[in-house]
Amino acid sequence: MKLFDPSLAFYKGNTHAHTTDSDGRATPEECMRQYKAAGYDFLAITDHWHVHGEGNYHGMLIVPGAEYDFPFPAQTLHLVCLFPDEKLSAVIRRDCTHREVIRLVNAAGGVAIAAHPAWSLNTTEFLCSLAGVDIAEVYNTMSDEPYNAPRGNAESLLDVAAANGKLYRLAAADDAHFYQGEQCVSYIMVQAEALTVPAILGALRQGRFYASQGPRFKNIEVSGREIFVETSPVSRITFISNAFWIDSRSAQGENLTQRRYTARRDEAYVRIQITDRDGKKAWSNPIALL
Ligand SMILES: [Zn+2]
Ligand SMILES: [Zn+2]
Known part of the structure; x- marks a missing residue:
């Protein structure tokens, strides 16, 4: 979806x-x-x-x-x-x-x-x-x-x-x-x-x-517990949820434009936050997971 x-x-x-x-x-x-x-x-x-x-x-x-x-x-x-x-x-x-x-x-x-x-x-x-x-x-x-x-x-x-x-x-x-x-x-x-x-x-x-404040979400696709995001070039893409520790939660690099994330069973929702090289952010709405 x-x-x-x-x-x-x-x-x-x-x-x-x-x-x-x-x-x-x-x-x-x-x-x-x-x-x-x-x-x-x-x-x-x-x-x-x-x-x-x-x-x-x-x-x-x-x-x-x-x-x-x-x-x-x-x-x-x-x-x-x-x-x-x-x-x-x-x-x-x-x-x-x-x-x-x-x-x-x-x-x-x-x-x-x-x-x-x-x-x-x-x-x-x-x-x-x-x-x-x-x-x-x-x-x-x-x-x-x-x-x-x-x-x-x-x-x-x-x-x-x-x-x-x-x-x-x-x-x-x-x-x-x-x-x-x-x-x-x-x-x-x-x-x-x-x-x-x-x-x-x-x-x-x-x-x-x-x-x-600047970065763009181009596409967010949800399929079950899989989330795929496409963005304008950013330095960080982070998937945030109610879970305390997820080692793959955040990716950093130059000109990142997409990322795939599979939510764990204990994650009731996930939201995506992106940050560009100037520190400007964009925030997705939280996605409720069944
Ligand atoms: Zn006011
Ligand atoms: Zn006010």
């Missing part, structure tokens, strides 16, 4: 950005200008508690979205929500609980993403309790150094959640505020039938995407 359809295009998008409509420094127009100039196909402007509607900026699709935050003792929850339209902006209010927001977003055909879970100090138990949230940011540019405390990377936190049964799909996003050049770094590649809001949201709900 091929996880990506060779006949469909990939679209590059950032699902998380802030502007002068909340605490960002760039105007929405300047935000769109910079992402369009960097070659993005779609962008969601997700100001805090402020929905930006659908738009088209010189061919770059604007997906409706907003970010909502909920305080808890010793942690916080930030949900980046993408919508099919702007209707929910009148329904989601500051007195809504996170469960109400998740239910409303899913009922409307939208997608709720757990933003920067490491930055948010989320516990595994909390992440495992978020029914209706299937995507989490494995990497958030703004939450990492040199912009912030080094908590942009949520790989190991989400691995613990996965080992405990919650297989989040993995997104990467900038959370751009236009403070220190954190825009246009981390993104998702979405395989959709068309560059439209319903097609992008549908692909996100079905998991037809991967997260990246």
Whole structure:
């Protein structure tokens, strides 16, 4: 089974950005200008508690979205929500609980993403309790150094959640505020039938995407416990799972472009992570194994 359809295009998008409509420094127009100039196909402007509607900026699709935050003792929850339209902006209010927001977003055909879970100090138990949230940011540019405390990377936190049964799909996003050049770094590649809001949201709900800062997944094929991956030239290809020690887990070299891996019986899931010579990464979604 091929996880990506060779006949469909990939679209590059950032699902998380802030502007002068909340605490960002760039105007929405300047935000769109910079992402369009960097070659993005779609962008969601997700100001805090402020929905930006659908738009088209010189061919770059604007997906409706907003970010909502909920305080808890010793942690916080930030949900980046993408919508099919702007209707929910009148329904989601500051007195809504996170469960109400998740239910409303899913009922409307939208997608709720757990933003920067490491930055948010989320516990595994909390992440495992978020029914209706299937995507989490494995990497958030703004939450990492040199912009912030080094908590942009949520790989190991989400691995613990996965080992405990919650297989989040993995997104990467900038959370751009236009403070220190954190825009246009981390993104998702979405395989959709068309560059439209319903097609992008549908692909996100079905998991037809991967997260990246540069390297590309060209093909991932799964046959039983065999996984075959083809990539752009990279320096490392690693298969990551709930198993503690696998001696063939990681391959290093110059210009690696493919690898085959046979999962052991005790591996409940496997995800693939690739790193290029500049240290830029891409992350596949976890593949559940029977
Ligand atoms: Zn946030
Ligand atoms: Zn944010």
